[in-house]
Amino acid sequence: MADTEQTPLIDRHRAVLPSWLALYYRDPIEITRAGGRRVTDSTGATYLDFFAGILTNAIGYDVPEISGAIRRQLDTGVLHTSTLYLIRQQVELAEKIAELSGIPDAKVFFTNSGTEANETALMLATQFRRSNQVLALRNSYHGRAFGTVGITGNRGWSTSSLSPVKVSHVHGGYRYRSPFGHLPDADYVAACVEDLREVLLTTTSGDVACMIVEPIQGVGGFSSPPDGLFGAFKEVLDETGILLISDEVQTGWGRTGDHFWGISAHGVTPDVMTFAKGLGNGLAIGGVVARGDVMDCFTANSISTFGGNPLATAGAKAALDYLLDNDLQGNAAKMGARLSAGLHDIAAGNPVVGDVRGKGLMLAVELVEPGTREPDPAAAVTVLEQTRAHGLLVGKGGLHNNVIRLAPPMTLTEDEVDEALDALGHAVAAVGEGE
Numbered sequence: 001m002a003d004t005e006q007t008p009l010i011d012r013h014r015a016v017l018p019s020w021l022a023l024y025y026r027d028p029i030e031i032t033r034a035g036g037r038r039v040t041d042s043t044g045a046t047y048l049d050f051f052a053g054i055l056t057n058a059i060g061y062d063v064p065e066i067s068g069a070i071r072r073q074l075d076t077g078v079l080h081t082s083t084l085y086l087i088r089q090q091v092e093l094a095e096k097i098a099e100l101s102g103i104p105d106a107k108v109f110f111t112n113s114g115t116e117a118n119e120t121a122l123m124l125a126t127q128f129r130r131s132n133q134v135l136a137l138r139n140s141y142h143g144r145a146f147g148t149v150g151i152t153g154n155r156g157w158s159t160s161s162l163s164p165v166k167v168s169h170v171h172g173g174y175r176y177r178s179p180f181g182h183l184p185d186a187d188y189v190a191a192c193v194e195d196l197r198e199v200l201l202t203t204t205s206g207d208v209a210c211m212i213v214e215p216i217q218g219v220g221g222f223s224s225p226p227d228g229l230f231g232a233f234k235e236v237l238d239e240t241g242i243l244l245i246s247d248e249v250q251t252g253w254g255r256t257g258d259h260f261w262g263i264s265a266h267g268v269t270p271d272v273m274t275f276a277k278g279l280g281n282g283l284a285i286g287g288v289v290a291r292g293d294v295m296d297c298f299t300a301n302s303i304s305t306f307g308g309n310p311l312a313t314a315g316a317k318a319a320l321d322y323l324l325d326n327d328l329q330g331n332a333a334k335m336g337a338r339l340s341a342g343l344h345d346i347a348a349g350n351p352v353v354g355d356v357r358g359k360g361l362m363l364a365v366e367l368v369e370p371g372t373r374e375p376d377p378a379a380a381v382t383v384l385e386q387t388r389a390h391g392l393l394v395g396k397g398g399l400h401n402n403v404i405r406l407a408p409p410m411t412l413t414e415d416e417v418d419e420a421l422d423a424l425g426h427a428v429a430a431v432g433e434g435e
């Protein structure tokens with residue numbers, strides 16, 4: 001025992017956790033405390049968190065309104081009993097999400113993660129349409145279970161090729177490296193619609209169940225198609241009743257600034273939406289909101305032991321109230337504009353930045369070999385290490401692992417935006433200096 005305790009945590013981690021469980025940083029950090037938008041590690045170093053625990057901490061850390069609601073639930077003694085019984089806050093949260101969704105006659109099913117939410121959505125759509133054919137976007141990520149890995153369009157995250165669904169991938173999400181990326185918006189949309197029609201004709205038997213899209217591709221490097229693309233797709237889908245599923249796991253809850261749901265920028269209401277991450281502000285909760293007829297298409301029983309449990313829904317309800325009461329969507333728009341302007345300034349002086357993109361507080365820079373579009377994943381490692389040295393945590397991602405992702409808590413302040421830009425400016429300059 002004494003020996004184990006002397007062994008560094010990273011070595012113990014490697015000994016008992018899977019080899020494919022990726023960790024950030026050459027010298028990985030252990031977070032031991034957090035408050036506001038800052039986290040502190042086991043060495044006492046404090047960081048401004050611009051990845052918010054992969055977008056889970058939408059509001060920030062240690063928010064009294066949320067921890068108070070969780071504590072009050074703990075004080076009842078009911079951490080969890082069973083989702084076979086009525087749970088008041090689960091019903092209230094579902095009512096709120098159904099209303100916010102804009103989906104007519106909407107119903108909500110709670111899960112514990114985004115993966116489970118998407119698995120449920122796939123099962124609903126395939127059952128409703130009696131077809132296992134699914135359309136997804138190239139460069140997408142939808143989760144890490146059997147069906148969701150199958151539809152994910154990014155080899156780095158496709159841990160198995162033995163999917164139960166038949167998937168066809170279409171262009172659209174990742175414009176920077178799309179063959180149509182150089183076209184003006186309207187022509188780009190038209191080219192993607194043509195590609196969709198061709199895929200429907202050539203790789204499916206026509207009776208497709210659904211199309212699933214991320215309004216902004218999260219793991220794929222915050223790749224953002226022009227507004228309206230998914231509205232144009234929906235017109236094609238509607239010709240044969242193909243359902244549209246919007247995966248709002250990263251883009252939901254106002255993060256994109258201009259809309260509460262990412263898909264709304266496309267002028268369309270989907271048939272199904274999935275959500276997770278930010279809703280719980282750190283608690284494990286996800287779910288599906290869908291048209292009532294789609295949600296009710298199962299005839300056999302189906303339940304989640306923990307999905308919608310009293311603790312998670314008490315916390316999530318408080319988090320959602322906080323988000324709405326404090327107009328965090330409005331703040332995401334304002335702070336996002338300031339951050340985006342600063343990123344464009346950094347890009348102007350640094351040819352290693354090939355693209356600045358995203359919306360609201362979901363912004364990214366793609367790093368390339370100067371003067372080319374060649375992805376530079378080593379530069380992203382440098383930026384990650386350098387920002388850490390400057391007290392800032394950011395995310396990495398993209399098909400080629402060369403994208404720096406910024407998604408801070410939506411309570412962010414102007415001073416924090418400027419602080420982060422300062423750290424990012426130094427980090428990107430360090431790439432040019434070959435550090």
Ligand code: PMP
Pocket residue numbers: 112113114115116118141142143144214218219247248249250276277286
């Ligand atoms: N969909 C999207 C768009 C995601 O970004 C993620 C997680 N990165 C998931 C689904 C899966 O969510 P979870 O990790 O909670 O299972």
